[in-house]
Amino acid sequence: MNTPTYSNVLMQKIRAIALTVTNCDRSLDFYTQALAFELVCDITVEGQDYSDLEDVTGVKIRIVTLRLGDELIELMEYLNIQGKPIPSDSQSNDLWFQHLAIVVSDIDRAYTHLRSFPIEAISVAPQTIPPGNKASGGVRAFKFKDPDGHDLELIWFPPDKGKDKWHQNSHRLFLGIDHSAIAISNTEQSLYFYCHLLGMQVNSRSLNWRATQTRLDNLPGAEVRITALRPIQDGVGIELLDYIMPGKGRTIPSDWKSCDIAKVQIELVVNNLEQLVDKLQRNGVQFVSSRIVQFSGSFLYRQGCLVKDPDRHTILLIAE
Structure with missing residues (x-):
């Protein structure tokens, strides 16, 4: 069997940063009024594909996309699940920072x-x-x-x-x-x-x-x-x-899920998602998604797969 080559499998850019929020309306007001972000779109999604992507059962997610200059963020509110709040005593050296x-x-x-x-x-x-x-x-x-x-x-x-x-x-x-x-x-x-x-x-x-x-x-x-x-x-x-x-802070708990408020997803556009997923699997990277999820043309991107970096920060790999 030939060993696959990955020299051309690369991330191209960061599409957006997604924040899990308690209430989209409250966060929308804050980001538009305090920081001058502009509303791009406001959608609600549900179903098995989104559950498989985020590894959260029975999800219904409101996703509000905002733009500042050339850059995007997404506010993600899990409408039917209450996630854990961010620890109130968080500090900059805690690894979930x-x-x-x-x-x-x-x-x-x-x-x-x-x-x-x-x-x-x-x-x-x-x-x-x-x-x-x-x-x-x-x-x-x-x-x-x-x-x-x-x-x-x-x-x-x-x-x-x-x-x-x-x-x-x-x-x-x-x-x-x-x-x-x-x-x-x-x-x-x-x-x-x-x-x-x-x-x-x-x-x-x-x-x-x-x-x-x-x-x-x-x-x-x-x-x-x-x-x-x-x-x-x-x-x-x-x-x-x-x-x-003062040294390393607390690690990201292994049971934190995408619906928990501390979770932030960096969305990385890659040029060959299937090959990159294969490469990451061979290198022992931890996966959140159970599979590469395919989306319809009306969604924000075409394919997605959620993984964790070595410190459990979540990285959403996408094909546009």
Whole structure:
């Protein structure tokens, strides 16, 4: 038997980031009013295909798709199942931590606007990364939580940092999504999954620490090794957050399911889903979906299969 070759099996881009929410209407109001997202579509799905995809029996899911700039998020409300809430004592080094980095043209103005909404702040105030940090010196950021406790970040890039698109003249305050950052237990282990198996590329590396990171994360003595990844077609990236101090937090419980509010799905468009699934199975990757699910032409994508990365973050592989 010939051994299959996978050299051309790669993820192309991140299509969207999907957040499981308690109430779509509440989350829709927050993301459109506080962060200027725009409604793209609002659908409700049910049936065996969706149950098989998410490994949750008898699902009925409302999916609200929102756009900010060129990027998409999805709000997923399980209408007939009540999932577990995000632990109220969550910290940035807990391995279920995952945030969306929302790019702004003026972080002080964005911060002032945001404070008129009932947010839970993580950061003390917007923080500026010190100039000694080659990869991110001068970047300004502020972390906070949405109504369900999902972690979010406002981020502003100085002229010598970030993509060109974040520096184009724009009258908008909220510009788009730069990346999703995930807490991990081991950088090399995650690089094998995201780069060797999925085909992402390392864009930058940095070490963030001292008082600035402590104030940004509200985590005493925070020291974090950050590896930024980008897909072949660029777009939204993934940042790996490997906390050195105060060390790794709690792991993602093995019984957390897609209907639980802490679950976030990164949707990765791949060029050959069947071959990639075969490759991941041969490499011992954990699958959530029982099969590659085929969808009708009216759905958001054509095929899907949900897997877990080495730290149990959920990754939805899709064919458009």
